[in-house]
Amino acid sequence: MIARCLFGVLALMFAGLAAQAQTGTLITSLSRDLVLIQSNFTGETIALFGTYSAPPATNAGYDVVVTVRGPRGAVTVRRKQQWGPFWFNLDSRRYIAIPSFIAVLSNRDIAAIASAEVREDLRIGIAPLIPAQTAARGNDPEFRASLQRIRENEGLFFEDEEGVKLISPTVFQARIELPGIAPLGKYDVDVALFQAGAVVASQALSFMVTKSGTEQIIARASYIYPLSYGIITSLMALFFGWLASVIFRRD
């Protein structure tokens, strides 16, 4: 068993070496790949560890950018406009495949790590991760900028230039802070290692955020057995209503 594991690790390392013979091997690992939401869930921190074994000559100093993307989905952005004396949602744009969560963690300001073109190219940073195309009615940069602003204010999109700590010349650590309102689903984690403004190694990981225990039972029941769910909720309500009339009966 141990021999097989060792063989596996070696094979992995050789595969990595073969692919990036010039640079070095990046090995990363998340502290967990499953985040279970229970009734006391208010957010969670996931730690990411990484080691980079670079050949001595190029081991000059490197930067790490960790990009975390939540499950993608369609988002409708609406704008209130004046209609007579009233303000109503009159204009809207529908964006498809917008990540529900974006965290860009780095060891220093990403603008200093790579040039704007490189970042745009590699989708590093919040803005490059928001596709500009809308489903209809043409693009409007104002809508896209508003989407980014709204999600940033909600704490679902953020950049943290102190999110990655370089512990030693070869070891780094990142803390992924998931808020309580984190959407459920599969999260993609991309780790990119930069040297002199260019990517020298990268790796993709993922984790799941899912409900568990009572939360999961209730949420599933509401979808799979909606009528029974409604009946049980009603009976619960009636029970408490009746109980109150018994407890507080005065006549």
Add this chain to the structure above:
Amino acid sequence: MQIYLPIAELPVNMLLVLALGAAVGFISGLFGVGGGFLMTPLLIFIGIPPAVVVATQGPQIAASSLTGSLLYWRRKALDFRLAAVLIAGGIVGTLLGVMFFNQMRRIGQLETVIAVSYVVLLGSIGTLIFIESSRALARSRGGKVEAGRRAGRHQWYEGLPFKMRFQRSGLYISIIPLLAISVFIGFVGAVLGIGGGFILVPALIYIFRVPSNVVVGTSLFQILFTMIAATLLHSVSSHAVDMFLALLLIIGGVFGAQFGARIGTKLRSEVFRLLLAILILAVAARFAADIVTQPVEAFSATATETAR
């Protein structure tokens, strides 16, 4: 203390929700109204998605109206025959309301519909109660006796076909206007997450001249059934009923309502109708301000579909 809501999919402060339930329960006990018209805006304000808020009002109002109904039943202040007619209309209205609710949610105008309806409904009902109660207050100060109901005088809508006798209320009227008003109340109840007692009670008193001793009990009994219907229909169609949220609201509401009811008996009826009118108008003004003032953030983003 935080608790994660399984359907709303966010954590909320449990004590805050319990306190909201208790505060609204207190007011509903005090005035004998369901309090949905206060609870819905408050819950939306603390960040719970409007669809979940409206759908979850069903079980909450069902619980409080059962407590109330049982009380009036024991006092025999409940007209079951009249309630049955109102329930029939109410369930039809609820069905239509849930369909309309889902359609508005789909096209993204739910919040606007809720805001405009609140302004129109609360504004008009609040004004009516305000005028009526301040007149009554002025009259009682002046020492004049209120003119009672005159025998033999009937409105045109009472003489429509399908007349029915309601012995408990001492009425013999057509069920058509009764059904019409209950369909309307079921409809707005399902769309706005309210019981509709604050519309039904004045309607029964002023339009149908139902004796005031059976009005509240009958109205509560009708609301109980329409809210159970709303709970079931919202569960099946929008999956937005949050059991945890409902439980917290019910527990808070039960206690609040009892204390409210105790204090309510000490207030003079004209005074508290006037206070109720002011409260209703304040909520209407809050929504009106939302619609007519330029929003700080003109944009809003709603996730419509998420691949899981």
